[in-house]
Amino acid sequence: MTRALLSIDYTFDFVADEGKLTAGTPAQAIATAIFEATRKAYQAGNVIVFCIDRHEENDQYHPESRLFPPHNIAGTKGRDLYGQLGDWYEEVKGDEQVLWLDKRRYSAFAGTGLDLYLRERGVKTVVLTGVLTDICVLHTAIDAYNLGYEIEVVADAVASLDEARHKFALEHMRDVLGAKIVTG
Numbered sequence: 481m482t483r484a485l486l487s488i489d490y491t492f493d494f495v496a497d498e499g500k501l502t503a504g505t506p507a508q509a510i511a512t513a514i515f516e517a518t519r520k521a522y523q524a525g526n527v528i529v530f531c532i533d534r535h536e537e538n539d540q541y542h543p544e545s546r547l548f549p550p551h552n553i554a555g556t557k558g559r560d561l562y563g564q565l566g567d568w569y570e571e572v573k574g575d576e577q578v579l580w581l582d583k584r585r586y587s588a589f590a591g592t593g594l595d596l597y598l599r600e601r602g603v604k605t606v607v608l609t610g611v612l613t614d615i616c617v618l619h620t621a622i623d624a625y626n627l628g629y630e631i632e633v634v635a636d637a638v639a640s641l642d643e644a645r646h647k648f649a650l651e652h653m654r655d656v657l658g659a660k661i662v663t664g
């Protein structure tokens with residue numbers, strides 16, 4: 481297996497109307513595309529890594545506490561995957577091709593074992609999906625670039641708060657990180 485699809489933060493708190501830090505409509509609009517891209521990658525034998533924000537309640541030491549309202553708190557529904565992707569995860573969890581990775585920073589590589597996990601499996605290319613295009617997806621792409629991975633971004637399976645932020649991040653990943661922008 482030389483490819484891994486990273487499924488970033490497609491959770492209730494970031495996507496649902498009642499989510500604590502929701503991107504709302506643009507994030508909900510990719511529900512089918514992110515599910516299809518993930519299922520297709522799984523069927524093709526790719527490693528699937530769910531890279532999911534995990535915060536503690538009232539964590540005064542975490543820099544995001546000054547920037548954002550509390551979100552993706554451990555043990556809450558806010559961390560559940562949203563929509564069809566969540567239903568599908570229930571079917572495949574426990575499979576050795578599928579990993580759930582808790583993260584504490586925007587980047588899925590920051591302070592996690594993700595790089596080792598991917599290297600152990602010979603992964604050379606990471607395929608990015610999820611939200612938000614210009615925050616957790618972009619920061620994960622930057623670390624992937626610095627660690628020497630090839631990067632693909634599934635354009636219709638990433639979303640941000642608005643079109644301008646989404647577009648900026650896609651162009652930055654393409655022009656500055658050498659990412660291949662693909663569609664699901």
Ligand code: ZN
Nearest residue numbers: 533535544552
């Ligand atoms: Zn966070």
